[in-house]
Amino acid sequence: VRFSEKQWHELVAALVTRILLASMVVVLLSGIFVFWLAGRMSRPLEKLAEAAKRVAAGDYTVKLPVIGYNEIADATRQFNEMVKELAHKEELRNVFGRYLNPKLVSEVFDGDGRKLEGSQREVTVLFADMVGFTSFAESTKTEQVIEVLNTYFGVFHRIIDHFGGHVDKYIGDAVMAVFNHPKDDKAHARHAAMAALAMAEACHRLKQPRPDGGRIQFRMGLNCGEVIVGNIGADERLQYTVIGNAVNVASRVCSLGDGGQVIVPLATFERMGAGFAFDSIGDRMIKGVREPLPCGMIRAMAADVREQIEAAVNAAFKEQTPAPQGTDA
Structure with missing residues (x-):
């Protein structure tokens, strides 16, 4: 089958258009996926940051849910363990504070x-x-x-x-x-x-x-x-x-x-x-x-x-x- 020059140009143009459309779809889907992935990763990090602020303010009742087995889950698990240790330390401080001067207790626990x-x-x-x-x-x-x-x-x-x-x-x-x-x-x-x-x-x-x-x-x-x-x-x-x-x-x-x-x-x-x-x-x-x-x-x-x-x-x-x-x- 022989194509005229006009038909050939039209075929190439259609092919280019399809490639461009396909590329745009791929880019759009990639963007959506990246946005979704970033949101999925940032939300746990935001919760960690908010929980850290509460702990810094003296709230040791914080406990975050551990979801999955990825790096963020590991970080969350370690964060919960840290808060548990801090709560135990604060409990000991309060107990010893009834028997020892609080200034001396601070030197023992903080120094x-x-x-x-x-x-x-x-x-x-x-x-x-x-x-x-x-x-x-x-x-x-x-x-x-x-x-x-x-x-x-x-x-x-x-x-x-x-x-x-x-x-x-x-x-x-x-x-x-x-x-x-x-x-x-x-x-x-x-x-x-x-x-x-x-x-x-x-x-x-x-x-x-x-x-x-x-x-x-x-x-x-x-x-x-x-x-x-x-x-x-x-x-x-x-x-x-x-x-x-x-x-x-x-x-x-x-x-x-x-x-x-x-x-x-x-x-x-x-x-x-x-x-x-x-x-x-x-x-x-x-x-x-x-x-x-x-x-x-x-x-x-x-x-x-x-x-x-x-x-x-x-x-x-x-x-x-x-x-x-x-x-x-």
């Missing part, structure tokens, strides 16, 4: 551990213990003893925290607090003094009765000095605390006072700054100290000091749960 190594540091140590605890415990029901101690310790804890200190430990009827650790505080002696005076005022407000007709009273003692800070104990159980003669002196100075009194060495009083009075109780022999130690009872004198003490006590009682009613045997 690299170097801050928990042994070091030497100047601090002010505060001790407070109940006057006549033995007779009180012997004439009071056990559950009431615990309830009373927890009431006072709860108020003390909030006052100590208010002035930048932290409760190092509870020892029976006594509480030990440290200022200038772990948080730096150049005025640690001053803040410890205000905390102790605020604790004395809090005891006066609580007015918890004793079975013998008296009132529950605590005495406080302060001492400023160098201590060793670090993990103390066995590998199976460590306690991050402070040790040293300065701690021992604070405990023994505390025992010199009567209910409601805050006793300090003269050298510690001189570190407190203006606004306090020092009523000498004479030179006292303290175990671990070679020379007699001038000691005295401190009082708040300046108006600004009294105002800060009152504010701390008011804040502590504002957060307080109702106190136990009576301690009858």
Whole structure:
């Protein structure tokens, strides 16, 4: 069959048109497929990004569905495992935060551990213990003893925290607090003094009765000095605390006072700054100290000091749960 030149051109034109149409269809279908594939991949990634924002904001309840067995599914699975570990870590933080100072818990969980190594540091140590605890415990029901101690310790804890200190430990009827650790505080002696005076005022407000007709009273003692800070104990159980003669002196100075009194060495009083009075109780022999130690009872004198003490006590009682009613045997 012979084609004329015109027919040949028409055949070529038709063929080119078909090829162009087919190419356009292929390109269109490819575009649709790419758009669909991109959407299918981007939606899980968008969900991952949104979930990551929620986790960063502290929401550890996030759990994404794992669909398929591709790379995105693997990433989603690993993300869910990560969130699970973070939730567990946060739960441990909250549990330990009830037994340890939250600042120390943060160092354990968030730090690299170097801050928990042994070091030497100047601090002010505060001790407070109940006057006549033995007779009180012997004439009071056990559950009431615990309830009373927890009431006072709860108020003390909030006052100590208010002035930048932290409760190092509870020892029976006594509480030990440290200022200038772990948080730096150049005025640690001053803040410890205000905390102790605020604790004395809090005891006066609580007015918890004793079975013998008296009132529950605590005495406080302060001492400023160098201590060793670090993990103390066995590998199976460590306690991050402070040790040293300065701690021992604070405990023994505390025992010199009567209910409601805050006793300090003269050298510690001189570190407190203006606004306090020092009523000498004479030179006292303290175990671990070679020379007699001038000691005295401190009082708040300046108006600004009294105002800060009152504010701390008011804040502590504002957060307080109702106190136990009576301690009858």
